[in-house]
Amino acid sequence: MISTDKNTVIYCDPFIPPEWIAAHGLRPLRVAPNISENAAIGVCPYARAFTNEINFQKNVCAAIFATTCDQMRRSSDIAIKNSILPIFLMNVPTVWQRKSATELYAAEIERLSRFLTQFDAQRPTNAKLAEVMIDFENKRQTQLAKQKPTDKIPLAIIGSHLLKQDHIIFDIVQKYGGCIAIDATTDGGRTLPGKFDRTQLIKNPVKELVSAYFETIPDVFQRPNDRLYDWFKKKLNETYVRGILFHHYIWCDKWHAEFGRICDKEFTSLPVLDISAGDNDKNTKSCLTTRIQAFMEMLE
Ligand code: SF4
Structure with a gap:
């Protein structure tokens, strides 16, 4: 177990469910990163900015990348090499029509749980996860209801x-x-x-x-x-x-x-x-x- 008083897990990919992180007792933080100054030809500015951002947010114990594009996949390699944070790279299958793709994603959710439990976090019970999911959904609905024509x-x-x-x-x-x-x-x-x-x-x-x-x-x-x-x-x-x-x-x-x-x-x-x-x-x-x-x- 990694001993830390930090409890924020930073990510930017929509396929990483914040409910899962929160149900483990950690704080999910999805960021819109600021552009970084060190531009590099061929590198997506967003992927580069996120890779830089993980080192600047406060109270962060880990960062999650996803394989939804090659730039992000490669950026996770750079983060593993250069950042002091533990990095998790989540495999999100590109195919979605097969049952095996859903099973792979579900297995990644479980692997993420094992990663998160390093940080003084616990795999949630079904009741706890359901409670957190309802809470997050209610907050999303409240936000959507605020949008007026x-x-x-x-x-x-x-x-x-x-x-x-x-x-x-x-x-x-x-x-x-x-x-x-x-x-x-x-x-x-x-x-x-x-x-x-x-x-x-x-x-x-x-x-x-x-x-x-x-x-x-x-x-x-x-x-x-x-x-x-x-x-x-x-x-x-x-x-x-x-x-x-x-x-x-x-x-x-x-x-x-x-x-x-x-x-x-x-x-x-x-x-x-x-x-x-x-x-x-x-x-x-x-x-x-x-x-x-x-x-x-x-x-x-
Ligand atoms: S999909 Fe990948 S390459 Fe495209 S903007 Fe997002 S991070 Fe950059």
């Missing part, structure tokens, strides 16, 4: 993770008369877990957790990734947005490859603005502002 021009944004400073996109959209009605970035509503089935939750909460996360969240890395498009199409049909912002970092192959499919007229006839983000670009804000302003004017 507005009379601004509704847009969707789809794409990768967002660094802390990327949240300026939402402010710029608002400034020029719009609002983000669908947030399909990796940090938005798209990656919320499915609603827990309360009967199953009492019978077998771990199975319900696996189902709500692995079997529900649609993401770009999955093969096939049709679930992402089905989810997005359904949201577009329900919400009647007027345009789409597509966000990705220049070194993010996963999202880069999807731009053509999002723009394909067979998928949507809505206008799509590519707001690719570079590496620590000092002109990012003014460039983004000009492009989003022009896009909003076109939609008015």
Whole structure:
């Protein structure tokens, strides 16, 4: 057992269930990292920023990476080498249609539990886990209920993770008369877990957790990734947005490859603005502002 008075476990991937960490008596902290200064060609700024961030947050006893993209997988190698924190790399299967993929994810959840119990934490009982899951779900529902409809021009944004400073996109959209009605970035509503089935939750909460996360969240890395498009199409049909912002970092192959499919007229006839983000670009804000302003004017 590792003796520590720190109790925070830092992570950024939506396939890592915070309920599982909290039920072990630890504090899950999902971060939107700040861009780091030491840019490197070919390295995703988000993966690099998260790897740096784990050393700067207070009270952290461990960090969790996930294999949902190669950049993150490689970043975990760097973190293992350079960070004093214990690092856990969670395998999230890219295939999802087979039972064996769900079983692998469930086995990773158990392996994560064994990792967490190093830190003066205990594997939760079913009753404890169910209680924590209900608590987290209630908090998510309360947050969602706070979102009120507005009379601004509704847009969707789809794409990768967002660094802390990327949240300026939402402010710029608002400034020029719009609002983000669908947030399909990796940090938005798209990656919320499915609603827990309360009967199953009492019978077998771990199975319900696996189902709500692995079997529900649609993401770009999955093969096939049709679930992402089905989810997005359904949201577009329900919400009647007027345009789409597509966000990705220049070194993010996963999202880069999807731009053509999002723009394909067979998928949507809505206008799509590519707001690719570079590496620590000092002109990012003014460039983004000009492009989003022009896009909003076109939609008015
Ligand atoms: S932005 Fe892309 S490359 Fe970077 S961590 Fe996310 S999925 Fe991976």
